[in-house]
Amino acid sequence: METFSKIQRKELAELHFHLGQSVRPDILWSIAHEQGIRLPSKDYWEFYELITLGKKTEVSWEDYHELFKWTELIQSSPIAMERAVYEVLGGAYRANNITLLEPSFNPMFRNRGGERDLDQIILATLRGMEKGLAEFPNVRAGIILLLDRRLPFATNEIIVKKAIKYKNRGIVGIDIAGPNSADFRYEDYFALYKTAREAGLKTTVHTGEDGSAEEMEHVLKALPLDRVNHGFRAYTSPSLLKTVREKNLTLCLCPTSNMRVGFIKDAAHLKEVIRTLYDSGVKFCINTDNPSMLKTTLIKELEFLRKHEILSEEEIDQTVRWAFEATFIPTEPGKNLYL
Numbered sequence: 001m002e003t004f005s006k007i008q009r010k011e012l013a014e015l016h017f018h019l020g021q022s023v024r025p026d027i028l029w030s031i032a033h034e035q036g037i038r039l040p041s042k043d044y045w046e047f048y049e050l051i052t053l054g055k056k057t058e059v060s061w062e063d064y065h066e067l068f069k070w071t072e073l074i075q076s077s078p079i080a081m082e083r084a085v086y087e088v089l090g091g092a093y094r095a096n097n098i099t100l101l102e103p104s105f106n107p108m109f110r111n112r113g114g115e116r117d118l119d120q121i122i123l124a125t126l127r128g129m130e131k132g133l134a135e136f137p138n139v140r141a142g143i144i145l146l147l148d149r150r151l152p153f154a155t156n157e158i159i160v161k162k163a164i165k166y167k168n169r170g171i172v173g174i175d176i177a178g179p180n181s182a183d184f185r186y187e188d189y190f191a192l193y194k195t196a197r198e199a200g201l202k203t204t205v206h207t208g209e210d211g212s213a214e215e216m217e218h219v220l221k222a223l224p225l226d227r228v229n230h231g232f233r234a235y236t237s238p239s240l241l242k243t244v245r246e247k248n249l250t251l252c253l254c255p256t257s258n259m260r261v262g263f264i265k266d267a268a269h270l271k272e273v274i275r276t277l278y279d280s281g282v283k284f285c286i287n288t289d290n291p292s293m294l295k296t297t298l299i300k301e302l303e304f305l306r307k308h309e310i311l312s313e314e315e316i317d318q319t320v321r322w323a324f325e326a327t328f329i330p331t332e333p334g335k336n337l338y339l
């Protein structure tokens, strides 16, 4: 019988995961019914297959984003967001001993094309977080608002304004995600990122995932950043590894997510990536990205690295410390800022 590793007893931090794909399918099913949403199936297990990558083998980058549609639609109301974040916070603590978490979401993908009020969506999310924090007082949490490459600049600008408005209520940072689009230019976002930082928010961005090391190098020059989501492509470029070190950036890696869409081929490729990063002195932490959809957990991710001898237990400990150090939440350990 396999003994429990130290990982299963550790306090963990998770800095890179999307609320849309983090709520358990049975809870999403319940939220959908509570709101009277007409789902494509009346059968729970068909719904389960629809919103997870379970049996699907060939998963394209487009399929991956297509799956977000249902989960985001179900979460497109204040009542749904309140429950979603509350359930995620308690679930992360109970199942994975995660005591620090920074879930992200895009409020523009929760307002049914402008039908719902953005402030109400954000406030309900913060209320759900506070409710969770009141039940689990040793957990710390902060929300990251996502901008999206497919949205026009003016729409993304509104998201940043909302992030600043609710900075003292529990929004801790901004991020850019979504598939690349022809009109999107990182340079256009420099001033907006600078404004967010000057207002006291922290910044991250999705890069070095589907793109190349050159793209990532460009993004790191274009935006003032505190962390990077993914960024694993840096392993191919010694000069980029140096830049990541010099800028003191922590990479928030998501092994299963990258392997499921084929950006990282297998465990051997993952080992090459992670060993290169670790041995080059680049700081990184491990995350799930979309845990419900990918049927993974933070403990599973860390166990995978241990079992495949990608990192030792001591090295895993170091990545957990890096996660706690790289938090966007401005507070002392053991204290909740937002209560």
Ligand SMILES: [Zn+2]
Binding pocket: 016, 017, 018, 177, 206, 229, 289
């Ligand atoms: Zn992500």
